[in-house]
Amino acid sequence: xxxxxxxxxxxxxxxxxxxxxPRSVVQAIDxxxxxxxxxxxxxxxxxxxxxxxxxxxxxxxxLELGTYCGYSTVRIASLLPPHAKLITLEFNPDFAAIxxxxxAWAGVEDKVHLVEGASGDWIPKMTEQFGVKTFDLVFLDxxxxxxxxxxxxxxxCGLLRKGSILLADNVIxxxxxxxLEYVRSSLRYESQYFKSHLEYTKVEDGLEKSVFLG
Ligand SMILES: O=C(NCCCCCn1ccnc1)c1cc(-c2ccc(F)cc2)cc(O)c1O
Ligand SMILES: [Mg+2]
Numbered sequence: 654x655x656x657x658x659x660x661x662x663x664x665x666x667x668x669x670x671x672x673x674x675p676r677s678v679v680q681a682i683d684x685x686x687x688x689x690x691x692x693x694x695x696x697x698x699x700x701x702x703x704x705x706x707x708x709x710x711x712x713x714x715x716l717e718l719g720t721y722c723g724y725s726t727v728r729i730a731s732l733l734p735p736h737a738k739l740i741t742l743e744f745n746p747d748f749a750a751i752x753x754x755x756x757a758w759a760g761v762e763d764k765v766h767l768v769e770g771a772s773g774d775w776i777p778k779m780t781e782q783f784g785v786k787t788f789d790l791v792f793l794d795x796x797x798x799x800x801x802x803x804x805x806x807x808x809x810c811g812l813l814r815k816g817s818i819l820l821a822d823n824v825i826x827x828x829x830x831x832x833l834e835y836v837r838s839s840l841r842y843e844s845q846y847f848k849s850h851l852e853y854t855k856v857e858d859g860l861e862k863s864v865f866l867g
Contacts (some may be wrong), residue, residue: 658692724755776803779812801829
């Protein structure tokens with residue numbers, strides 16, 4: 654039977670990356686996506702912007718919406734201080750199964766809690782299930798039409814505190830117009846656009862960084 658693209662991506666990690674070396678896992682995935690098959694990881698160019706935001710925030714609690722194969726999960730986890738926690742939500746069980754193996758190969762599983770299910774169902778349960786009061790950093794990279802409703806839900810659930818950072822992928826391509834309009838016009842956010850390109854292509858895309866002002 655035919656393998657899936659996530660399965661082939663995992664194969665490239667197991668073949669070309671060193672167990673326990675997160676940067677080699679990131680490099681192996683980028684090489685696979687440039688040389689073999691495009692895949693919707695945040696990629697190396699936007700990944701550098703993600704790294705700089707993570708390093709600047711130095712978060713104790715991170716929420717990632719949209720795990721896919723775990724590329725950005727590994728990138729973020731490799732930069733977290735000890736005892737920091739990254740909760741990543743994936744709706745698609747096939748993606749989640751691959752991501753668990755990529756995260757394990759990178760050796761960052763102790764910092765990562767991968768949850769399978771819908772963000773709309775899980776966001777209201779974060780505090781009771783994981784003992785998280787607020788998130789220092791949220792990376793939005795899931796269904797583009799869920800960025801806005803899930804951000805409003807996080808506000809309602811009290812998961813954002815003064816200074817929490819939202820970093821959103823794909824605000825140009827595929828695009829998240831309603832989310833962009835909201836965070837750029839709301840008096841409760843201070844937003845900044847980081848111009849870049851769609852992973853592994855010359856198409857414009859970018860990340861929107863928004864600080865919740867409380
Ligand atoms: O759809 C994307 N991501 C969500 C995947 C499903 C999330 C499931 N889930 C997880 C949790 N809750 C729900 C995505 C798409 C593209 C893209 C760009 C151009 C193109 F021609 C085709 C595709 C690029 C990305 O960088 C992306 O992130
Ligand atoms: Mg993306």
